[in-house]
Every structure is written in structure tokens, then in C-alpha cells.
Amino acid sequence: MTSEISNYIRRHEAAIAPLYKDYSQKLWDLSLSGSEEREKALVEAKERYLKVYNNSEEFRQIRQWKSLHVQTDPIEARQLKLIHDAFVPHQIKEDVLRDIVRRETEIENFFNTFRANFEGSEASDNQLRDVLRNENDITRRRASWEASKQIGREVASQLLELIAIRNREARNLGYPDYYSMMFELQELDEKWVFSLFERLEHLSEPAFSEMKAELDATLKEKYRVTDRENYPWLYSDPFFQEFPAAGASESLDEIFKDPDIEALTRAHYHSIGLDIEDLLRRADLYEREGKSQHAFCLDVDHEGDIRVLCNIRKNERWMSTMLHEFGHAVYDKYNDRSLPFSLRTPAHILTTEAIAMLNGRMSKDPDWLMKIGGLSEGDAKRVGASALKTLRSEMLIFLRWAITLVRFERELYRNSGQNLNSLWWKYVERVQKVTPPSNRDQPDWASKIHLASSPVYYQNYVLGELMASQLLWHIHGKVVRSGSYAGNPEVGQYLVENVFKPGARYDWNTLLKKATGEELNPEHFVRQFVDNN
Numbered sequence: 001m002t003s004e005i006s007n008y009i010r011r012h013e014a015a016i017a018p019l020y021k022d023y024s025q026k027l028w029d030l031s032l033s034g035s036e037e038r039e040k041a042l043v044e045a046k047e048r049y050l051k052v053y054n055n056s057e058e059f060r061q062i063r064q065w066k067s068l069h070v071q072t073d074p075i076e077a078r079q080l081k082l083i084h085d086a087f088v089p090h091q092i093k094e095d096v097l098r099d100i101v102r103r104e105t106e107i108e109n110f111f112n113t114f115r116a117n118f119e120g121s122e123a124s125d126n127q128l129r130d131v132l133r134n135e136n137d138i139t140r141r142r143a144s145w146e147a148s149k150q151i152g153r154e155v156a157s158q159l160l161e162l163i164a165i166r167n168r169e170a171r172n173l174g175y176p177d178y179y180s181m182m183f184e185l186q187e188l189d190e191k192w193v194f195s196l197f198e199r200l201e202h203l204s205e206p207a208f209s210e211m212k213a214e215l216d217a218t219l220k221e222k223y224r225v226t227d228r229e230n231y232p233w234l235y236s237d238p239f240f241q242e243f244p245a246a247g248a249s250e251s252l253d254e255i256f257k258d259p260d261i262e263a264l265t266r267a268h269y270h271s272i273g274l275d276i277e278d279l280l281r282r283a284d285l286y287e288r289e290g291k292s293q294h295a296f297c298l299d300v301d302h303e304g305d306i307r308v309l310c311n312i313r314k315n316e317r318w319m320s321t322m323l324h325e326f327g328h329a330v331y332d333k334y335n336d337r338s339l340p341f342s343l344r345t346p347a348h349i350l351t352t353e354a355i356a357m358l359n360g361r362m363s364k365d366p367d368w369l370m371k372i373g374g375l376s377e378g379d380a381k382r383v384g385a386s387a388l389k390t391l392r393s394e395m396l397i398f399l400r401w402a403i404t405l406v407r408f409e410r411e412l413y414r415n416s417g418q419n420l421n422s423l424w425w426k427y428v429e430r431v432q433k434v435t436p437p438s439n440r441d442q443p444d445w446a447s448k449i450h451l452a453s454s455p456v457y458y459q460n461y462v463l464g465e466l467m468a469s470q471l472l473w474h475i476h477g478k479v480v481r482s483g484s485y486a487g488n489p490e491v492g493q494y495l496v497e498n499v500f501k502p503g504a505r506y507d508w509n510t511l512l513k514k515a516t517g518e519e520l521n522p523e524h525f526v527r528q529f530v531d532n533n
């Protein structure tokens with residue numbers, strides 16, 4: 001029996017590895033330059049890849065092996081578990097699977113190509129955001145915010161249809177709904193995560209309220225607003241998920257106006273003992289016509305072909321984004337080549353996000369600004385204090401926003417027949433403390449692309465931030481034995497040995513316990529960003 005299982009795993013991995021690589025390459029090609037031809041090539045590669053997981057006979061066999069609890073070695077048991085989990089959501093009729101892929105692609109394309117009507121002409125997402133970032137006239141800000149919600153009306157019914165299909169298929173597979181299925185397949189305990197979020201909401205309430213009152217006052221003065229309400233168009237993005245730069249006392253962008261962002265990224269990782277020279281060579285870092293406007297890291301083959309896409313501009317946001325994306329990249333690069341294919345990946349989405357976030361935060365760290373950013377001690381102190389305050393505000397704002405979205409998304413799958421428009425604003429008002437526009441009854445929630453294109457994903461960002469704080473605490477206390485991070489090669493060595501090399505051989509919380517001595521503990525984040533004044 002065990003040799004039968006071993007043989008199967010080997011065969012499966014031999015089949016899936018080239019299909020995965022082909023799919024990744026097509027994805028990369030399309031991101032560099034969009035064309036119908038490349039889009040078609042990607043869809044076909046994705047179908048070939050997913051079709052492997054659609055095989056019901058193979059799945060029945062895997063399930064049987066799993067239920068027998070055959071004694072296999074721990075590596076093979078883990079492989080079998082992960083292969084099983086990859087099969088589950090694809091155990092649906094082939095035409096239904098194709099229908100879902102088609103619907104998802106359609107909505108995603110709609111988001112990519114939609115142009116809102118603003119001031120009588122078409123406006124892109126970036127144009128609307130520019131208004132929210134820079135405009136002082138409140139009437140115009142409001143118009144831009146309202147325009148950013150137009151897409152919600154257009155996609156809401158399509159999205160609800162897709163959710164109904166996802167739920168129907170999940171129920172056929174024996175789960176209460178799609179949401180619960182995805183939590184289980186992501187090895188997340190739904191009850192635990194939601195009680196954690198409740199606790200975080202409670203703990204962050206005073207700090208968030210205080211920070212936000214100050215921010216609101218600054219913004220209202222700037223925009224000459226006298227009402228007591230905090231309408232959503234006060235903020236610099238459509239969902240109040242970011243800290244409005246207009247609320248900061250010191251602009252960090254000044255610092256990154258001249259230096260070479262790529263060189264600073266190299267210097268940062270070099271200073272913690274990690275070499276990214278090969279990763280930089282394979283990366284595509286600058287803006288170009290037709291290229292994807294986002295930033296991401298793609299592990300093409302789990303064998304060292306790792307590619308980062310960015311669109312560097314000389315400002316703090318791109319400095320932070322570069323540090324973030326190369327955090328994903330070093331995790332992938334320093335994997336253990338002796339592990340089998342399916343384990344040669346991060347333990348979880350949240351663990352790779354944690355590494356990316358841990359490094360991405362550094363562009364606001366006073367010590368980093370001096371050591372890597374090249375600021376004098378005096379400047380680093382002055383700017384650093386404001387930078388730390390900004391980072392803390394960012395964390396609080398993002399936390400409250402993510403809690404709002406995660407809560408709402410669960411309701412969306414549990415009971416999509418309820419009044420979602422008012423539920424959305426109920427959560428936004430309570431958790432984010434943003435005043436709903438009066439008499440508004442629109443599907444504003446549907447204008448958030450993640451609900452369509454990255455379902456049941458957002459909780460991982462919060463868990464990633466919590467883990468980043470826990471790792472930093474451990475690194476300060478046990479690895480570097482001081483309050484610094486950059487400039488200490490032992491940091492990289494610690495991460496390689498304790499986080500990167502284990503790959504996916506343990507579930508994420510076991511990995512974290514092995515790496516830091518305790519399971520995920522939100523107190524480290526709370527101490528760093530909530531209590532700390």
C-alpha cells in the first residue's frame with residue numbers, strides 16, 4: 001500500500017510540475033504585454049493544469065488512501081494531504097468548472113476594462129484615485145468617490161450568480177457553503193479566526209478612534225469641511241483602506257525622490273545576508289506600455305526561476321512595494337531543493353505575506369532609513385518619528401478595513417439573500433467609523449475586486465501582519481538581540497533555516513511554533529501597533 005501511494009505521488013508530481021510551469025510562464029507573458037493571443041494561451045494552459053485536479057477516479061483513490069490512515073512517512077503524508085486539498089474544489093462537472101472559469105474571467109476583465117463616468121467623460125481607476133489623493137475641493141472629491149462605486153452596480157448581479165454557483169458546488173461536496181470549504185482547505189479554523197478578529201476589533205477600538213479623530217480633523221481642515229460626519233470621500237482611496245498621505249506631517253516621498261530604488265532593495269537584502277542579484281536579473285521592474293500595472297512575485301517552477309514584476313516610481317510606496325515583493329522572492333529562492341515539488345513552496349499564503357510585510361515595513365523604520373536609506377542620524381530621527389506614526393496609522397486603518405471586508409464576505413456566502421447594501425454600511429460604520437452617505441442603497445460592496453477575483457483570501461493579509469510582528473519580536477529578542485533588523489546577516493540565516501527551508505512540510509501554525517516557540521499570538525502585533533503610543 002505505501003509503495004502504491006509513493007508511486008502515485010511521484011507520478012502525480014511528474015505530471016503536474018510541467019503543467020504548472022507552463023501556466024506560470026503564460027501568466028508572466030500576459031502580464032508583460034496583454035494581447036488576445038496571450039490571453040487565450042493563458043486560459044488554455046490554466047485549463048490543462050486544472051484538468052488534472054478534475055479527475056474524479058483519482059480523487060476517489062486519494063480519499064480512500066487518506067481514510068485508511070496508512071502509516072506513511074511524514075513527508076508523504078503531507079504531500080498526500082496537500083494533493084487531496086488541491087483536488088477538492090475541482091471535483092465538479094467539467095462543464096460547470098469551465099463555466100466558473102469563464103464567469104470569473106469575465107468579471108475580472110470587466111474590472112480591468114471598466115471606465116467610470118466622471119464629470120462627463122470616462123475615467124480610469126487611477127484617475128479617480130488621483131482625485132481622492134490630491135483634490136482639495138470636497139464636492140469634486142465626493143463626485144470621484146461616487147464614480148468609483150459605479151462598477152458595483154454593473155457587476156453585483158453577476159457576482160451574486162457566481163457566488164450561488166460556488167455555494168451550490170461546495171454543498172454538493174458536503175460543505176455548508178463555499179466560504180467554509182475554503183477556510184478548511186486553507187487550514188484555517190473559521191471559529192478561531194473570527195473570534196480572533198472580534199478580539200482585535202475590541203483591542204484596537206480606542207487606538208483607532210483616537211488616531212482617526214486626529215486624522216479626520218486634519219483632513220476636514222484641509223478640505224474646509226465643517227460637518228461632523230465623516231463621509232467616505234474624506235479619505236484618499238475608495239474604501240478607506242490606506243492612510244491618507246495628506247494626514248502625515250512629513251512626506252516620506254522626499255527621501256525617495258532621487259535614490260535608486262532597485263539598489264536600495266539590493267542593499268537591504270544584502271544587509272540581512274540574502275542575495276537577490278539573480279532575482280533582480282529576472283525581474284521586470286519599470287513601467288511600460290501594455291504591461292500589468294500591479295506588483296507581484298511568481299515562482300515559475302519551484303526550482304529557482306522566480307520573477308518579480310513591479311512598476312517602480314521614485315516614491316516611498318514603491319520602495320515599500322519592492323521590499324515586499326522581494327520578500328516573497330527570497331522565500332521562494334531559498335527553498336530546500338531536496339523537498340518534493342508540492343512541498344517546495346511557502347507553508348501558506350499568510351506565511352509568505354508575513355515575510356513580504358516584515359520587509360515591506362522597513363521603508364518606514366528609522367534604523368533602516370539611516371543604515372540603508374542613507375539618512376543622517378538627525379534626519380533619520382526626525383523623519384523616522386513621523387514615519388513610525390504613519391506606519392502605525394496604516395496598520396490600524398488596514399486592520400479595521402480588513403475586519404469589515406472579512407465579516408461581510410462571510411455573510412455574503414452564508415446568506416446572500418439578506419439586504420447586503422445596508423449590511424455593508426452597517427459594518428463600515430461600526431468598524432471603520434465612516435459615515436454612510438444618507439439614503440444610500442447601492443451595492444457598494446461589489447466594487448471591491450477581491451470579492452470577485454480573490455474569494456475568501458483577505459483574512460490572510462491580517463494573519464500575515466500578525467505573523468510579521470511575531471517574527472520581528474523573535475528576531476529582536478532571540479536572533480539579533482537588539483532592536484535592529486537591517487544590517488544583520490544572522491536575520492537572513494534565521495529566516496532561511498526556520499521559515500524558508502521547511503517549505504510546506506508543516507502546516508503554517510506548526511511552522512510558526514517551530515520558528516518562534518509559540519503558535520500565532522496576536523499580542524506581538526498589538527504591542528507593536530495598538531498599545532504603543
Ligand SMILES: [Zn+2]
Nearest residue numbers: 324328353356
Ligand atoms: Zn504580497
